[in-house]
Amino acid sequence: MIRKPLGALAAVALVLLFSAIPLPAHHSVTAEFDSSKSFTVKATITKIEWVNPHTYIYADVKDENGVVTPYSFEGGPPGALRRSGVLKTMFNVGDLVTIEAYIAKDGSKHLGLLHAVRFADGHQILFGRAEDSEGKN
Amino acid sequence: MNARVVSFIPAIGLAAGLMWLVPAPTSAQTKPGIDNKNVPIGYGLDKDQPFAGADPDGTGLPWKEPPAAEVEAAKKTPTPHLSDGHPDLTGFWAPAGWGYAVTQGGVSADGKTRYTQRGGEGPVQSAQKKRELKNRLEGPNLPPYKPEFVEKVKYLGERQSHEDPAFKCAPKGFPRVGPPTEIVQVPDEVVFLYDTVNSSEQNAFRIVSTDGRGHDPSLNPSYYGDSIGHWEGNTMVIDVANFVDDTWLSQNGTIHSDAMHVVEKLTREGNAIDWVISIEDPKIFTRPWVIERHLIHGLKGGHALEEAPCVEHDYNHLVNDDRN
Numbered sequence: 398m399i400r401k402p403l404g405a406l407a408a409v410a411l412v413l414l415f416s417a418i419p420l421p422a423h424h425s426v427t428a429e430f431d432s433s434k435s436f437t438v439k440a441t442i443t444k445i446e447w448v449n450p451h452t453y454i455y456a457d458v459k460d461e462n463g464v465v466t467p468y469s470f471e472g473g474p475p476g477a478l479r480r481s482g483v484l485k486t487m488f489n490v491g492d493l494v495t496i497e498a499y500i501a502k503d504g505s506k507h508l509g510l511l512h513a514v515r516f517a518d519g520h521q522i523l524f525g526r527a528e529d530s531e532g533k534n
Numbered sequence: 535m536n537a538r539v540v541s542f543i544p545a546i547g548l549a550a551g552l553m554w555l556v557p558a559p560t561s562a563q564t565k566p567g568i569d570n571k572n573v574p575i576g577y578g579l580d581k582d583q584p585f586a587g588a589d590p591d592g593t594g595l596p597w598k599e600p601p602a603a604e605v606e607a608a609k610k611t612p613t614p615h616l617s618d619g620h621p622d623l624t625g626f627w628a629p630a631g632w633g634y635a636v637t638q639g640g641v642s643a644d645g646k647t648r649y650t651q652r653g654g655e656g657p658v659q660s661a662q663k664k665r666e667l668k669n670r671l672e673g674p675n676l677p678p679y680k681p682e683f684v685e686k687v688k689y690l691g692e693r694q695s696h697e698d699p700a701f702k703c704a705p706k707g708f709p710r711v712g713p714p715t716e717i718v719q720v721p722d723e724v725v726f727l728y729d730t731v732n733s734s735e736q737n738a739f740r741i742v743s744t745d746g747r748g749h750d751p752s753l754n755p756s757y758y759g760d761s762i763g764h765w766e767g768n769t770m771v772i773d774v775a776n777f778v779d780d781t782w783l784s785q786n787g788t789i790h791s792d793a794m795h796v797v798e799k800l801t802r803e804g805n806a807i808d809w810v811i812s813i814e815d816p817k818i819f820t821r822p823w824v825i826e827r828h829l830i831h832g833l834k835g836g837h838a839l840e841e842a843p844c845v846e847h848d849y850n851h852l853v854n855d856d857r858n
Contacts, residue, residue, distance in 0.1 A: 425655070425659065425856035425857055426654075427854075428854050428855070429853065431657045432654055432655055432657050433656070434657075446845065449703075449843070449844040450846070450848075451848065471848070473650070473652070474842075475842045481651060481652055482639025482648060482650065483650055487648075519646055520645075521646065522648045523647055523649050524652070524654075525649060525652070525654050526649060526650075526651050526652065527642065527651065529653070529654070530649070
């Protein structure tokens with residue numbers, strides 16, 4: 398797993414963009430995740446939960462010794478994701494993907510807020526805006 | 535090669551990428567026995583534009599109000615009526631509840647990256663967000679609590695992330711669910727259907743009896759209450775009573791008692807509905823709390839209902855009281 402701080406500029410951009418679209422009926426992201434720090438894992442999707450108030454993707458990460466650790470990744474609400482062009486059917490149990498996620502503030506090591514899901518064929522789904530990601534992906 | 539891979543062929547580019555989101559109309563047309571010609575797909579108004587006017591009258595509620603010019607333009611079309619002579623409220627109404635924010639996402643020039651096109655949050659709440667939250671608790675049309683309830687409501691509102699029943703997947707109930715998203719009207723009843731986007735609601739609906747009956751004393755108290763409607767001229771007047779007392783009226787800790795009683799009025803003019811609710815609660819309010827919004831008929835044939843169960847995973851990971 399790689400932990401990396403985002404660039405200062407990117408962090409400022411995120412702050413400025415904050416609250417562009419309010420997502421009511423659930424907690425603030427800032428109460429649970431730190432969008433200035435992300436981690437990246439290669440994982441196999443084991444479960445896709447398309448529920449309110451947040452979608453969840455579960456995935457197993459296998460280390461060099463073959464030890465498997467289950468991870469949980471939070472996404473947006475299903476309705477908001479659909480309006481953003483992201484459907485449940487774009488993910489499949491068994492997909493080997495690279496996931497970049499923001500860390501949980503409570504120190505949970507195997508929990509993250511989805512930032513990007515990169516698939517083996519080279520396509521990716523990025524939970525954010527294109528203009529905030531130029532040069533980073 | 536699966537469909538997803540095909541959609542990422544670079545030459546197809548952005549347009550094809552956007553089409554990737556929706557069922558191809560041509561394939562739908564081949565379905566036997568169904569005329570799928572010109573069936574609109576999508577949400578909201580034809581323009582698919584979110585209205586900016588959330589909480590225009592300082593209620594602390596996120597229900598949006600369309601621009602006045604849009605409402606006036608919508609009123610200019612003829613008002614449809616049912617054969618019984620009453621205005622027909624049937625249709626898909628927008629913006630309802632939270633309003634709509636349709637981005638359809640974006641696709642990179644090479645077709646390989648899909649973006650949700652939604653801005654993220656910074657690592658801590660911005661000053662702008664903090665101002666918004668403060669304004670939400672200080673608007674000019676907040677619920678008129680008796681003095682002895684003010685501190686409790688403030689406390690609950692500031693600790694919404696931990697105290698809001700809807701955050702733990704309890705129904706928001708009526709009236710917090712807001713104006714109806716879709717209405718189906720027949721001579722003896724009107725059915726209200728509610729958008730569940732971003733919500734803990736699960737296919738929420740209300741059935742409003744309009745056949746002259748009174749409230750049913752055998753019903754248990756409920757999240758949505760017992761709704762009885764009648765016509766006063768061109769206005770549908772609905773009396774809603776028999777509520778449970780554990781819902782909030784907004785996200786601001788706004789409790790109510792089991793004595794809550796709501797009068798809801800809908801007046802259709804052309805393609806607009808004037809929607810007014812008057813929330814009475816003699817145990818904790820000093821006077822009725824009145825809220826008005828205008829609904830505009832949305833995309834013809836559109837539906838906003840989506841099934842999504844509510845499963846709470848986050849509560850044990852919250853590290854502060856930041857609200858959204």
